[in-house]
Amino acid sequence: xxxxxxxxxxxxxxxxxxxxxxxxxxxxxxxxxxxxxxxxxxxxxxxxxxxxxxxxxxxxxxxxxxxxxxxxxxxxxxxxxxxxxxxxxxxxxxxxxxxxxxxxxxxxxxxxxxxxxxxxxxxxxxxxxxxxxxxxxxxxxxxxxxxxxxxxxxxxxxxxxxxxxxxxxxxxxxxxxxxxxxxxxxxxxxxxxxxxxxxxxxxxxxxxxxxxxxxxxxxxxxxxxxxxxxxxxxxxxxxxxxxxxxxxxxxxxxxxxxxxxxxxxxxxxxxxxxxxxxxxxxxxxxxxxxxxxxxxxxxxxxxxxxxxxxxxxxxxxxxxxxxxxxxxxxxxxxxxxxxxxxxxxxxxxxxxxxxxxxxxxxxxxxxxxxxxxxxxxxxxxxxxxxxxxxxxxxxxxxxxxxxxxxxxxxxxxxxxxxxxxxxxxxxxxxxxxxxxxxxxxxxxxxxxxxxxxxxxxxxxxxxxxxxxxxxxxxxxxxxxxxxxxxxxxxxxxxxxxxx
Amino acid sequence: xxxxxxxxxxxxxxxxxxxxxxxxxxxxxxxxxxxxxxxxxxxxxxxxxxxxxxxxxxxxxxxxxxxxxxxxxxxxxxxxxxxxxxxxxxxxxxxxxxxxxxxxxxxxxxxxxxxxxxxxxxxxxx
Numbered sequence: 001x002x003x004x005x006x007x008x009x010x011x012x013x014x015x016x017x018x019x020x021x022x023x024x025x026x027x028x029x030x031x032x033x034x035x036x037x038x039x040x041x042x043x044x045x046x047x048x049x050x051x052x053x054x055x056x057x058x059x060x061x062x063x064x065x066x067x068x069x070x071x072x073x074x075x076x077x078x079x080x081x082x083x084x085x086x087x088x089x090x091x092x093x094x095x096x097x098x099x100x101x102x103x104x105x106x107x108x109x110x111x112x113x114x115x116x117x118x119x120x121x122x123x124x125x126x127x128x129x130x131x132x133x134x135x136x137x138x139x140x141x142x143x144x145x146x147x148x149x150x151x152x153x154x155x156x157x158x159x160x161x162x163x164x165x166x167x168x169x170x171x172x173x174x175x176x177x178x179x180x181x182x183x184x185x186x187x188x189x190x191x192x193x194x195x196x197x198x199x200x201x202x203x204x205x206x207x208x209x210x211x212x213x214x215x216x217x218x219x220x221x222x223x224x225x226x227x228x229x230x231x232x233x234x235x236x237x238x239x240x241x242x243x244x245x246x247x248x249x250x251x252x253x254x255x256x257x258x259x260x261x262x263x264x265x266x267x268x269x270x271x272x273x274x275x276x277x278x279x280x281x282x283x284x285x286x287x288x289x290x291x292x293x294x295x296x297x298x299x300x301x302x303x304x305x306x307x308x309x310x311x312x313x314x315x316x317x318x319x320x321x322x323x324x325x326x327x328x329x330x331x332x333x334x335x336x337x338x339x340x341x342x343x344x345x346x347x348x349x350x351x352x353x354x355x356x357x358x359x360x361x362x363x364x365x366x367x368x369x370x371x372x373x374x375x376x377x378x379x380x381x382x383x384x385x386x387x388x389x390x391x392x393x394x395x396x397x398x399x400x401x402x403x404x405x406x407x408x409x410x411x412x413x414x415x416x417x418x419x420x421x422x423x424x425x426x427x428x429x430x431x432x433x434x435x436x437x438x439x440x441x442x443x444x445x446x447x448x449x450x451x452x453x454x455x456x457x458x459x460x461x462x463x464x465x466x467x468x469x470x471x472x473x474x475x476x477x478x479x480x481x482x483x484x485x486x487x488x489x490x491x492x493x494x495x496x497x498x499x
Numbered sequence: 500x501x502x503x504x505x506x507x508x509x510x511x512x513x514x515x516x517x518x519x520x521x522x523x524x525x526x527x528x529x530x531x532x533x534x535x536x537x538x539x540x541x542x543x544x545x546x547x548x549x550x551x552x553x554x555x556x557x558x559x560x561x562x563x564x565x566x567x568x569x570x571x572x573x574x575x576x577x578x579x580x581x582x583x584x585x586x587x588x589x590x591x592x593x594x595x596x597x598x599x600x601x602x603x604x605x606x607x608x609x610x611x612x613x614x615x616x617x618x619x620x621x622x623x624x625x
Contacts, residue, residue: 130575137582144589148596156597157609163590164519164527170586171534174579175541181572182545 002059004050005072007043008082008125011036012118019111026102029110033093036114040121041086048079048476056483056493058127066495067191071127073494076480077327078124081254084334085124087462088246089117091455095342096239098444098451099349104149104237112149116142116243123251127494129177130187132255136173136219140166143248146240147232158235165228169218176211179204190494192263193487201266209267212259213275220252222312223282226305230289233304234297238345241297245304245341246334253311253330257323260315261484268318275316280410283309287417291424296344296354299425300337303380306414307333310395313407317398323481325394328474332379332387335462339376340422342456343369347429349452350441356425361434365441370430372456377426379463381419387466390474504544511537522606524594531590535583539576546572 015036019029051057051074061070074082093113100109119139126132144166148159181187183204184195196205214225221229229249233241260268268275286306293299311333314326346369347362348354363370379386392415399408444452466473483489511533518530546569554570598604 130578134578134582137586141585141589144586144593148593151596151600153600156593156600159593160524160597160606160609163593164531167531167586167590168519168534171531171538174535174538178538178542178572178575179545181542181575182547185569187571 002057004043004047005057005059005074005125008040008047008085008121009072009118011039011043012114012121016111016114016118019114020108023108026105026110029105030093030097033096033110033113034090037086037089037093037117040117041083041090044079044083044086047074048076048083050074051076051079052479056489058493067186067188070131071188071190071494072125073127073190073490074125075483075490075493076476077254077258077484080327080331080476080480081124081250082121084331085117085120085247088243088334088338089113091338091342091459092239092243092246095242095345095452095455098448099237099239099345101237107149109146109149112142112146113243116146116247118142120247120251124254127189128187129180129189129192129259133170133173133177136251137170139248139251140170143244147236147244149240150236152235155235158232161228162232165218165225169215172211172218173215176208176215179208179211183208188494189259189262190487190491193491194495196263205264206267206270209260209264209271212264213256213271216252216256216259217278218252219249220256220312221249221282221305221308222252223278223285223309226282226286226308229305230298230301233301234295238297238341238348241301242338242341242345245301246338249304249308250311250330250334253308253315253326256312257315257326257484261318261323262487262490265318265487268315272316272318275312276404276407279309279312279316280407281309282306282312283414284410287414287421290421291417294356296348296356296359296425296429299356299421300341300344303340303418303422304337306418307337307380309414310392310411313395313399313411316407317395317402317404318485319398319402320478320481320485321394321401322398323484324474324477325391325398327477327480328394328470329388329391331473331477332391332463332466335459335466336376336379336386336388339456339459339463340373340380342452342459343373343376344429346444346449346452346456347373350444352442356428358435359429360432361430362441363430369453370426372453372460373429374426375460376463377422378419379460379467381422382415383419385467387463387470389467390470394474500548501544504540504548508537508540508544511540524597524604524606527606528587528590528594532583532587535579535587539579539583542572542576542579546575 015032018032022028056075058071058073119135122135126135144163147162148155184192186192186195218225283306286302290299290302310329311326314322351359379388382388382392396408396411515530515533518526549566549568552568554568601609
């Protein structure tokens with residue numbers, strides 16, 4: 001069953017190659033995209049079951065034994081993330097059937113999406129630090145092109161900021177990895193964990209930890225490195241932003257959690273005030289930025305930043321409950337946030353604008369669409385019984401147990417701000433009267449509307465069901481966080497020896 | 500040798516940073532390229548510099564003398580160079596397209612209209 005570990009890499013890669021070979025067969029590319037993401041989801045479920053039954057899985061590429069070759073590892077955390085990747089990929093591919101225009105598709109939209117998924121799956125599965133850098137670059141190249149595809153002026157301006165900041169992050173990451181290799185002589189993450197436990201943590205090691213923290217923080221859009229995200233995420237089409245906000249910034253957080261629980265647990269404890277401070281300020285500045293936005297997509301981009309803070313909070317607290325809360329919150333935010341993005345994409349398609357001032361009155365004609373926006377919005381704000389509530393509850397409880405009262409107050413305060421700006425946006429879109437000079441609504445054909453609404457509906461339902469029945473998912477998150485905090489099982493699965 | 504390379508790396512980082520804070524996007528891309536090269540040299544240097552040592556153990560299994568050369572940093576650098584080449588090629592095409600659509604290579608001019616902000620940079624152009 002070890003070969004199961006390679007499937008999440010092979011499926012998107014093969015689909016991308018087939019898509020490139022059939023460059024002009026758009027229909028084929030679409031069907032292949034849907035099949036590939038569905039298969040990816042199934043593989044992820046199998047992997048999750050396998051990990052639950054047999055513990056952490058690892059496979060050595062090319063049968064090179066562990067610290068020398070490249071290792072792929074799947075524990076509960078990465079299997080959960082893979083499942084989320086598959087589902088998000090599926091939803092976005094279906095949505096793109098209606099949303100991606102023929103120009104984008106002619107320029108290879110679908111194969112690029114698969115390459116992006118390949119990079120994301122690779123980052124979730126790899127057990128080797130340099131290999132992680134390579135997957136990051138695979139992901140980045142695909143995201144660069146997806147961001148700039150279409151060539152509108154604002155897209156170009158967004159792409160420049162995105163490319164520049166991500167390349168700086170890559171340079172920092174590369175320098176950090178090189179220094180770490182110089183100090184420890186290994187790149188395998190499990191092996192690094194053992195080597196660093198034996199060494200005194202003085203001199204260069206904390207510096208390397210900070211370098212890597214900064215590099216991953218730029219990718220994850222953590223304060224004070226978040227500014228590139230709202231400057232670029234509002235420019236590409238909604239389907240692309242959805243996959244970026246759901247997966248790309250979460251890969252940054254995933255890697256932060258993985259590297260800092262496995263390789264640098266000591267630095268995480270000594271650096272706790274810094275991490276928690278960054279978490280709190282990320283929440284606050286994201287929310288304040290969102291309040292000030294007159295445009296829907298920019299508002300939602302700032303909302304993405306704000307929610308990243310909660311994910312980082314779990315890492316900073318480093319307790320089983322906090323990490324489980326973070327993982328639960330990450331899965332919740334992927335579903336709820338994407339439902340919001342996709343619904344706002346439908347609104348933008350119909351009304352031809354995303355400026356809040358020029359929108360309005362949609363409730364009268366599309367009451368169901370209004371509900372479809374409101375449910376994930378309330379979920380993101382953390383209103384019970386939706387999924388956001390349980391994630392925040394776990395994080396707040398963990399914060400109180402660790403006596404971080406200021407941070408807990410910030411988390412709760414930012415929840416109120418989130419509720420405020422999302423409900424304001426909802427009122428602006430649906431409740432207030434349509435402005436007199438607004439354009440007439442475009443009516444979308446039924447099939448096209450279905451292709452756009454079904455993914456959003458599915459994701460909103462995921463958020464609702466995860467809120468009503470949080471127990472099974474939360475138990476998985478708890479197992480994942482226990483595995484993260486007890487490295488022995490991970491190290492044993494990779495190297496075959498206990499410490 | 501190490502100290503000389505350290506100075507070179509520091510110089511490359513400084514030059515890269517300086518170029519990146521310029522307003523011209525062409526200079527920014529040059530700066531990014533220099534940062535990447537500085538990181539590569541850094542890996543090369545911290546991977547221990549050895550001269551005239553084989554990286555492999557001979558067939559009779561007897562090590563002639565320590566230290567042996569470590570091939571891993573060079574493999575890492577090679578990978579990083581290839582990736583950097585691809586990324587920089589993309590970045591060059593991107594800045595050309597940006598120049599065509601925006602009509603300037605000054606980052607201050609790149610303020611999108613629908614942000615509700617005034618175009619700050621235009622009056623202050625050098």
